[in-house]
Structure formats: structure tokens, C-alpha cells
Amino acid sequence: MERTRESFSDRKEEEESAAQEIVNKPVTSRQSGRDPAQLLIYRFLTFTSNPGEIEMKVLRIFLLSLWCVLGAIPLAPGTGTAGEIGPSKPRSSVIVAQKADNTSPQGPSTMDIPPGGTSIEDVLLQKGTITQDEWIQIRAEQEYRAADQSRRLDSIEEWKYKTEILPILRDKVNFGLNALQFLYSHLDAQVPEGRSQDSFSIRRSELIFWGKISDYIPRWHALFEMQSTSLTSNTPTSGASTPTAATFFRESYIDVRPVQSWAPNLNMIRMGIFRMPFGIFTETSGGLRDVISSPYLTSVGGGPGAPPQNRNGTGGQIEFIQERDYFVDVRGKIANRLEYVVGIMNNNNFQANALVSTTSGLGGANGPKVGYTRVRLFGNDVSFISFTTLQGESNNAGTLINGRGKGRFDRYAVDFRYTSKILPGFMMQGEYWQGHDGANATTVGTAANGACQNVAQCGGSGAPGIQRRTWYVLSKYLITKGPFENFEPTVMYEQFDPNTSMGNDLYTRTIVGLTYYFENFPPKLQSKIQFNYEFRHHSGLGTGPGTPPYDSATDPFANNAFFVQFQVRFM
């Protein structure tokens, strides 16, 4: 009994001694002093522990010997004793340990075991609670988990790299909703059969894409108006017009900043189609406008019930300045106070691109180019006064802009914006425009050819060259405190005189509005609901012989209107 106790005690001491040696070593060197080659052979041999596969094992020994002969001999002289370890290891744990060998430097030896300390399984082994085989199994599983974790981290790193170079995360490509506007409108005018005074509609549904390629190409830009798929009539030289042109995009341009050190004095060259730098309203995005209707400055007259064009040049739709065109211009800012734009454009509206023949090279412009320039002087960062002029020629044949004649074309404008810093939230702006349209101005779709005022010969309206004038003043106040916070009352008054040399043709409109902002972080975010009531008046179609009769009851521009518009904008 004593001897038994001594033997047991001795054996226990030996085991503890052996265990002490292997603590804090990776599993690859924990085979009781065996080197990695021995461990590898052991694992190889024990890959299949089924006794019925002895032949396979012999074959493996042969293959292993062959491998040793071929170059792995320096591993260890004791390779052949691998069989001593015995085939009793579970299959899975051995496979796991084999995988873990490759990652042992990152395994538990450096991760799990605290410096100078021991892990639980080490303690259990020291106390004899678990056998060495069990210890190996535990360690192997730990190393497998570590290897798996490492593999997962590698995979995440790889995805991280792939993600980081995505264009959308590098500002190369962005997209947003410029404006999605749901509109309810009510018009007091007598409407034709089949039309209604009340209607629901989508005013704008515009997706925007943009990005920055580099410091030299600081912006590309494309805006798609989802309602732009309908065809616009052309303006033939004779005969009936046909629906011809449509462009799905409304805006597409490229900014080029050729020399960095010249900016901001020469900030960029912009080319493409975009909102023209004509005053304030024209260049304001549809998703940021303070009133629902566009100003008469960009469009007035025309439509069902409205009087058609006439020899006085006072009827039909008139687009005094177009909101968009194809252009190339240079922009810059001097001394942080004086901003300028100088450019040249097609002067034939946004549909002109659809008329271009890419095979023949026939363009969409209908005549000579028009030059433009604007100089804007800043009083402070957000208040300014500016002067704009457009100079050139226009053509009525092939025009896609209403109210343009053939001949001299010019516009002169002064505009201002005052954003109060004394009364935060208050803003006032205004524009005054005057300009000349060539003779025989016509509406789009009505055949016209030449400046003669004989409708039978040259088509068009037969009107002489006309001087037109328009102006507006808009004021608003955003309430930022109290129970009416985020409400913004707005008022706007405007006039449009289609022929300054004739009386009784004036369009006037007063818009009273109230806006509530759900989100208001312009220019990027703006969700709001707008209520606008428009007091409209149209004097008539002029004076003198040949002036056509006028019925204000059916003229939409002579009858009041009410609009409610809900908007979402996000970019």
C-alpha cells in the first residue's frame, strides 16, 4: 500500500513536472517535448482512427517516408516514433490542431494566456483533472477558434478595403431627391369641357446625381425630371408642327477648375445644361423656392383658356428668360466680394439636345449664340446686388422658347437679396428685368420663318420687335421661436408687361403664402408644406386697332388660384 502510494506520488510529481514544462507553449510544441515535425506526423497518422483502415495507414506511412526522403528529413530523427503517440485522439480535434499549427503565432500562446500566468486548462492539467490528450484537444479547439477569428478578421478587412474604395463613399458618386412635390391646386377661372378647377398632381419628381472626381473636376451633375418624357412640339418654318423633342434629363454639367491657384478668382469653367445664372429665381432650385408658382419672369400666359398670340405681342405664352440652356461659362469670385459669370449659350431651352443629330452633326440651336454675363457684389456673405445682361440674336424658326422673335435679342437686369442679420429669419429679394424680343415672335409649335410681320408669309404672330419688362419683390420671415416656430409667412408681388409701348396688357400677381418646415437645412434638406393664395390680374391684350377681344373669365392669369404643396427634398 505504501509502495502504491509512493508510486502514485512519484508518478504525480513526474506528471506535474512534465506539465510545468509545457505550460505557456503553443500546442505545436506541447507533445511532451516532440518537435513540430513529430506532431505533424502524429496528426497525419491519426487522421483516420478507424481500425479497419490500417492499410490506408500503412500507405500513409509510406507516403510520409517518401516525403521525408524528398526533403523533410531534417525535421527530426524521431519521426518514425510517431506511432508511439497512439491513435486514440478524436478525429476532429486532430484536424483542428493541424489547422491551428499554421496560425500558432497568433494563437492562444500570445492571446489567451496572460504573461506569466496560466490558463484554466493548464491548471486542470497540473492538478491532474484532465489528461494531456484532453489538454491538447482543448488547446487545439482554442487555436481553431483563434484561427477562425483571424480568418474572419481578414475577411472583414478585405471587405473594408473594398468598401472604402466604393465611389459612393469617396464623393465620386452621390444621389439624392432634389424635389418630390405633391400639389393640390384650385383655379377660379372657367375651364374648358373635360378639365377641372381642382386637381391633384406631382409638381416635381426630380432625382439628382453628382460627384467630385478630383480637385480639377470638382463636380459633375445630372438631374432627371421624371415628367420630361413627353414630346415637345417643334416650331417649323411652315405647316403643322409635330411632337419632336424630349430630354429625360433636365440638368447635366461638368465643372472644371483648370488651375487650382487661380481659384477662386477664376474658380471654374462650367459646361452643360443647368439653371442659368440669370438673376435669382432662375438659379434657385425647384426644391428651395419660397412660393409654389414660377415667377412670370420665366413663364406667363398660354394654356387652355388663355388668349393666343397676337400682333401686339401680348398674347400666348411668353418665356422672357429660360430657366435652363446649354452653355459654357467661366465663374469666379474676386476679393471675396465680387462674383462674376461670363458665358455663351444656345438660347434654345433644355429640349434642344433632342434635336441634335450625332451622325450629321446638325445642332439643336436655332441660330446664333447668345452671350451673357452677371456681376454680383456682396454686401456681406448672404446679401448682394447683381447686374445681368444677355446679348445676341434669336430666331423664331425652330425655337423651343415661347415668345421669341427673329432679330435682336437682349436682356438687362438688376437683382438684390437682403438677408437680415439684425432680424434673423427675415429675407427680401427682388429682380427687375427689361429686354427686347425680335420681330414676329411666336409660340412654340406655331410655324414661323423670318422677321416679316405678314403672318401669311412668315407665320408667327406678326408682331413687331417688342420691349418687355417684368419685376417682382418677395419677402419672407421664418419664425424661429415660440408656438409658431418653423412657420414662414411669405408675400410676393410681381408685374409683367409683355409690350412696354402698349397699355392695357399688364399681368400682375400677389402671392400670399404660409410655409411650415418639417425639416429645414437648406440647401440639402427641406421638407415642407406650402399654402399659397394668388391674387391674379391681367389687364388685357393691349390697345389700338387689331387688338383681339379678351375674355378674362377664361384666362387663368386673370383669376385667383389656391395651391397646397407638400415637398420632400433630401441630398
Place this chain on the structure above:
Amino acid sequence: MKQGWAIASFAMTIVVGACASPNLFPSEVMEGVDPNFDFSRWRMVPNQALERNIQLGGSILQSERKDGGVTIVARQLPIVQHPAYGPKDTGKSSGEFAIAFPGSIDSPFLQRGNRVIVVGTTKAASVVQLDDLPRSLPTVSAKCLHIWSTEGRDIADFQSVGAGYNTLPEQTFCTKAQ
């Protein structure tokens, strides 16, 4: 002849104005500002460079109003002359710093991403909550701040943001002593 002189004078004014750097701050505030201040070093050992007059550019990460003042946490950005004068995100940042301003600043100017230039003196590092974690950041006691309300865009790019023309609100805030 008089018209010629007037045009020449105007052109000269434009040229001189174009070449001059904008003066955002009063000249007395800029006196003694170290043009070679090493932000990276200060970021590592903030307490070894106390009471030095410096100018730093950055992008606002967060701000907090407290005790009549404002504490702004900003990510440092280099101040460039082109394409527009001010802090520019070049993809390289040396870290964050805190700005202590003993005055009030309107909320729109404290939006995340706004660009800021601060002139002030270095102070001992202060602990601020950044993303709900306490962080010890080197601190500038601001004499004057200039903020561009770009909301994350670079100053030169702001005008074209939003599918239209946008004026960029910017403002200088100084302590009452200035």
C-alpha cells in the same frame, strides 16, 4: 480721360483685392500668432505648449453650450488659400481638438461639418464627451472664431450644392474683450 482713370482705378482695385488674403479677424487678435505651430506635437503633449497664440482650422464634430459659453470639438484641417480660403478636407487630419469660446454662437453655425478657423491661446487638455465617450483633448481658448456653414462640404464646393446657386453663410465671432 476721367473715365479712363476711373476704369483703371477700378481694375487696379480688383487686381489688388484678388491677390490679397481675406482678413477674417481683427489685426490685434492676430498679433503673436505662431505661424509654425505644430499641431501634431501639441495633440500628443498638449500640456507642454500652454498659453501660446495659435490659429487652427477644422471641421466641427460637435458642440455644447454651457455656462454662457460654447465648447466645440473640431477635427483639425489644413487652412488653404485655394481654391477658396479656409479649412479644406484633404483626407489628412492630425486629430481632434476642443475650442472653448466664452460667448454665444447661433445654432446654424454649430452644425456638424461646418468649417471653422479659430484664433486663441492653448490651454491644458480638457475632458469632453465625444460620441458618448470621455476624451481628453487639447484645448484652445478662442479669442475669435470664423465659421462657414458648409454642413460637411468644402468651402469651394458649397455654392453648387443643392442643384442651384447657394450663398454660403459665414460669420466671425469674437469675445467681448476683442
